[in-house]
Amino acid sequence: MTVIRSEAPLVWREIAAVAAGAPLQLSPGTEARIRGARAIVEQIVARGIRAYGVNTGVGALCDVVVSPAQQHELSHNILMSHAVGVGAPLGKEETRAIMAAAINNYAHGGSGVRVEIVAQLAALLEADCLPEVPAFGSVGYLSHMAHIALVCVGAGHVRWRGERLGGAEALERLGLAPLALEAKEGLSLVNGTPCVTGLAALALERAQRLLDWADAVAAMSFENLGGQIAAFDAQSLAFRVSPGLARVGARMRAALAQSGLLAAALGRRTQDPLSMRTIPHVHGAARDVLAATEEVVNRELASTTDNPIVDGTPDAPRVFSQAHAVGASIALAMDSLATAVAQVAAMAERRLDRLVNPLVSGLPAFLAYPGGTHSGFMIAQYTAASLVAQNRRDAAPASLDGGVTSGLQEDHLCHATPAALKALAVIENSSRILGIELLAAAQAYDLQPVAAVRADYTQTLYGQIRSVVPTYRDDRPLAGDMSVAFRMIAGGSPPPLPDPQAAPCTPEPLASCALQPPLQGVATPGTHASANEEMPGAVGH
Template sequence: MEKIILGKKVTMEDVICVARGYAQVEFSDEYCNRVNKCRSYVEQFSKEGQAIYGLTTGLGDNCRKFVPEKDREIIQRNHILAHTCSVGEPINEECTRAIMFIMLVHFGCGYTGIRLETLNLLRDMLNNNIVPRVPGHGSVGYVSLEAHIGMVLIGEGKAWYKGKLLAGKKALASAGLKPTVLSSKEGLTIVSGTTSVTAFTALALYDAVTLAKTEDIAASLTLEVLKGTLMSMDERIMKVRPHPDQERTASNIRALLKDSAIIEKYKGHRVQDALSLRCVPQLHGAVKKFIKAGLDVLEIELNSAVDNPLIFEQADGTAIALMGCNADGTYVGMAADVLAIAITDLCKMSACRIDRMLNHLVSELPAFLNKNAAYNNGLMMIQYTAAGLMGELRILSHPAVVDNLATCANQEDYVNMGYNAAKKAYDSVQLAKYICAIELICGAQALDCYENIGPATGTKAVYNLVRKVVPVMECDSPLEPYIEMVAKQVIDCDYIRNVEEKIGKILF
């Protein structure tokens, strides 16, 4: 089993390996040393009794109230209990695991003051796949989801272990683990930061890259079956508007269709194609640009210290606690809002291409790609699914970070709403894979209408992969299982791998 050793810079791929691939997490000596060193400063501060937010004081508007040393363990436990208030359906396993992994990354940066003992327990929970039950609604960007994970650390709450939902203490015991008693500052550290925002966004961005590449593939198949022209993909057009992502998209489509007998036969069939075919490099390119912008934000956020307060060693060897707001989720939240918009735009064009394939008035193909219209509906209803999904995507594309409600007696008069943005982006990608799947299914069915003309090498590979799970639709049958199977192929990168084996790398 793959291992991720924390101590150096982490990547989005590391998050995926742990969240989805169940990679085991280990700590390097460097990681352990900086955690222990920072912890020693926290213990020193606690003895000295200076006013430090969440360490010697209460939280939020209670920051004016001093907490004596004898009560600090109780207060840290209370921080977890009080913040455990998100509601509704729990988030899924991969999202919870991603949050737990990013907690380990952020807490191990050497500026939080959490104990290595606590991080060892969180790591062991992750490595044993103890998955806390984390309700998924009611976060403004931090605190509540993470508190549900903290509950299991202290032997409270609930968690899944080997398929069973157990009391937190029992889940730990089943894996041979014992709960911890939180010490100074640890309760605050657990609920602070941008871990949930970053986790959802990391998963969404990873899948968005896959979707953007696969939509280039789907669009190429659609262009071919609609007797399109490669004129609009001409390298000369791209060079005079030199957006790199636009150029790379056009290059992908040219590579996919370079030996298409269909494209060659119908060269000059139209003066120009409809915009959903002609404008693919421009729209897909823009989508990729803003996905990349999100990736840049994510790379920094994954490797940041996001607690409050943060502990710093000074030049003279002493330490200082600085109160700030690195726990704010706006950077990632805004990137997630933009991602949801980009994904919706990507699907908007895909939905237009789906319509062009199914609409015999413009496709020059049988209505709904059905050769036996007297008895069968063909793929008529699959477009309704795409339309419904587009309606949901448009709702999800409304930005979240622009909203605000003052909280905590106006001590937190601004909240970032990054969690809602990140969750929207994640949900958008989950819906978008179905629209991509529908376009691929329609494209394969349309290609069957060309009995004596061969497709391109690249699109033939796409067709063969669709046909592994979807038969030629000669009579009506339930379409949902086929959409699900192709959507899984999409998100598992199957189309990208298959095409790259035939024509080389799909550029991003």
């Protein structure tokens, strides 16, 4: 699928598609809009109209007038001085997402860059020749785009076909020439919110996939623990108004339909523990946050986020030098999404703890098979608890970090890009937690003492995990299995659920369920990955 930037702005799903490798093209009308904005900048320069970053310095130097002869030097120097990122480089998808969001921003026609600048970025994307962008060092938006723009002028470094190349050599191999920046282009290349917006699009995609898995894995644990299906009753859930809650309730009813295990557990308890009966409430709240975040990110993609913004016509140019480059709304949205995902993962760890605790599960201690000389999932639960604690630290709001930069000129900072990076880290940690719960739930089925059938959906999911990971017998490092489960969750989707509207709210009576004996054997062995697997994440190519 080719993503085309036309008159309409891109939406987050299109940014995520480009990040995954889809080509990005500009429509002829979009190119004309970019050229029109450039003509306005040229008139601002010719008429000597005071414009921040065009014929003045930047930041605290905004009142220093720059002569026309120095404006090329100003643009070039902005890239050099703003390329101050540190740490490991962003991953391939993260870099592509930022570049796509930047191109989308320039296509609004308010930035005033030449179309050649946008074409250069698009050519790098098309060739998958990606600038090396250090992940850290930004309080807002500057350093990431500066490192990307360096390559356009023949500086910096790229990763291309497994090689690390200097920017000039990379352009030469692609048949491109380094660009000499003109007035305003240096500032337009580093400011605005494409870095956080691109990363936010990835966070949305990964969070959406994680929440689908969270429902599926929770269904397996709920079934193994003999939960009371009334927790998902549609009439009961309707008392709380929440689209996410209603959706999760329907998904859980569909996933657990016809479960003999749940039929056998009917009436066993008046109420289940909160980590079981609040699955619709917690997962649903996270889905509501996800929906709200989608709106924020799409609004950001529909906005021109430069400072200054050029408008009007060449005959009547206008310059708006205000604060549209500050991403307060998207910073708050990323903080909120990180917290929502962290809460889902924290509850998953609580279900995992119940699965491994024989005092509440009715299963062998720590899901060890056989017990005594085997530890089973005892220490895997430690890992999950550690990741929950890491999420708790990472979910602290970046948008409140504050700080003062640029000689008091920038005395309020929203830390939007760090908020997006933290959200991505929380999502990755949470995928690992759910992966451990997935393994434990599959192991619980193998050791389940109740002779009753599973729901069709959970049986399918059990078969999927057992096709790649056999029953665990302390016969191999468990980290390898955890790596496989993580890749399943971070890199793919769970089996699709049947139509929730067709699923009954309660299981069939036990007498009508065909029974099967507890599983004692080992499923077909699969392959095992290293614990140091390559997966989507905030940093690392």
